[in-house]
């Protein structure tokens with residue numbers, strides 16, 4: 001049942017608490033940032049669980065099993081982000097909205113419908129996550145928080161690659177109608193991605209220099225990296241499979 005609830009990961013988060021000492025001046029920002037990530041990561045587990053069901057319905061059992069394992073990883077990411085909240089003096093709990101229901105895309109075949117979701121989740125969102133988390137990790141000195149982020153990053157790489165692999169496997173077998181169904185969906189997927197990412201990367205956010213070691217990033221830098229990732233990774237990746245991604249990106253506000 002997908003309903004709004006109160007996410008409480010305190011017990012699991014306390015077991016995973018990294019040994020870090022967050023300066024008092026930064027603690028509220030660290031708690032707020034990692035608590036938002038906790039909610040976001042936990043929400044991703046519902047997305048992959050629904051994708052797993054959609055893949056299973058297509059008869060793609062091993063893909064579905066993989067997507068289910070990603071759902072478990074995202075739940076663990078939620079606990080790990082909650083662990084940072086606890087380490088910074090906060091509580092790993094928060095109200096959370098009802099998980100969004102994955103679109104059924106009933107206007108096209110079940111295969112193209114699933115690929116639309118795979119593109120949106122893995123080739124777009126997870127690919128952006130890899131770039132943003134990877135950059136954040138580079139700014140972090142060796143230590144428990146970098147280790148925690150490395151574990152999350154490793155999983156996100158797997159989530160992104162899964163989508164690109166699935167797209168590569170299926171792209172050649174698509175009918176012209178399925179290919180067209182993916183093409184007309186891309187502007188919407190890009191618009192959704194941009195709105196989601198910009199909402200989570202406030203341009204005004206900037207911190208003292210030592211904040212990067214606690215995962216606090218400058219919003220403007222993160223936004224620039226987001227746009228570079230779309231331009232240099234996602235668009236060429238989709239175009240390589242014959243999808244008109246460059247035009248779709250330009251048309252995302254149309």
Ligand SMILES: [Fe+2]
Nearest residue numbers: 041044074077
């Ligand atoms: Fe994650």
Ligand SMILES: [Fe+2]
Nearest residue numbers: 044126156159
């Ligand atoms: Fe992920």
